[in-house]
Amino acid sequence: QTVVTQEPSLTVSPGGTVTLTCGSSTGEVTSSYYPNWFQHKPGQAPRSLIYSTTNKHSWTPARFSGSLLGGKAALTLSSVQPEDEAEYYCLLFSGGGWIFGGGTNLTVL
Amino acid sequence: QVQLVQSGAEVKKPGASVKVSCQASGYIFTSYAIHWVRQAPGQRPEWMGWIHGGNGDTKYSEKFQGRFSITRDTSATTAYMELRSLTSEDTAVYYCIRQLPFSWFDPWGQGTLVIVSS
Numbered sequence: 001q002t003v004v005t006q007e008p009s010l011t012v013s014p015g016g017t018v019t020l021t022c023g024s025s026t027g028e029v030t031s032s033y034y035p036n037w038f039q040h041k042p043g044q045a046p047r048s049l050i051y052s053t054t055n056k057h058s059w060t061p062a063r064f065s066g067s068l069l070g071g072k073a074a075l076t077l078s079s080v081q082p083e084d085e086a087e088y089y090c091l092l093f094s095g096g097g098w099i100f101g102g103g104t105n106l107t108v109l
Numbered sequence: 110q111v112q113l114v115q116s117g118a119e120v121k122k123p124g125a126s127v128k129v130s131c132q133a134s135g136y137i138f139t140s141y142a143i144h145w146v147r148q149a150p151g152q153r154p155e156w157m158g159w160i161h162g163g164n165g166d167t168k169y170s171e172k173f174q175g176r177f178s179i180t181r182d183t184s185a186t187t188a189y190m191e192l193r194s195l196t197s198e199d200t201a202v203y204y205c206i207r208q209l210p211f212s213w214f215d216p217w218g219q220g221t222l223v224i225v226s227s
Binding site for chain 1: 144146153154155156168170171204211212213214215216217218219220
């Protein structure tokens with residue numbers, strides 16, 4: 001059973017930069033895992049930010065970017081805004097199915 | 110605009126079944142797949158399976174094989190998920206999500222809370 005791992009929590013100051021990562025128990029995460037990143041705020045449905053590693057949607061703020069970093073998928077937030085405080089989930093394609101990470105609770109303080 | 114609207118909350122007894130609907134609008138239903146994902150309280154989201162809106166092909170997570178099924182009604186542009194033999198561990202919010210090419214998942218339905226309690 002593949003396990004997808006994220007930092008449980010991170011704190012960043014407004015205007016700062018933070019990188020969230022998404023690793024797999026099977027080894028190196030590559031573009032073949034089609035990494036997705038979602039933002040989830042309380043009381044709302046999750047919203048897609050990044051798909052297929054680096055691709056943004058029309059609604060994805062420019063300060064969000066996706067990449068592969070050190071064998072993991074990564075989501076970098078630059079010039080962080082207070083409204084970026086949320087839970088962030090990654091999603092990987094592995095073993096014929098899709099697996100979510102445990103989520104990163106991002107605090108902007 | 111593209112929307113997925115799910116049916117309302119359900120309360121079920123252990124051993125019962127639940128069927129949740131997901132009505133799609135704003136796009137060609139038969140062109141894309143719909144996935145089902147659930148999130149139990151305090152847990153990570155969990156992928157359950159998908160159905161292609163056109164040919165009806167399905168793929169299920171091994172965890173749910175045997176007591177989970179996804180169907181669709183193309184005339185109603187609606188996908189359904191049914192979970193049987195419910196236990197308290199099935200208490201969760203259930204979401205449907207459209208998948209486009211290049212593994213683009215959007216939008217999500219608003220979620221349906223299913224509570225399993227005696």
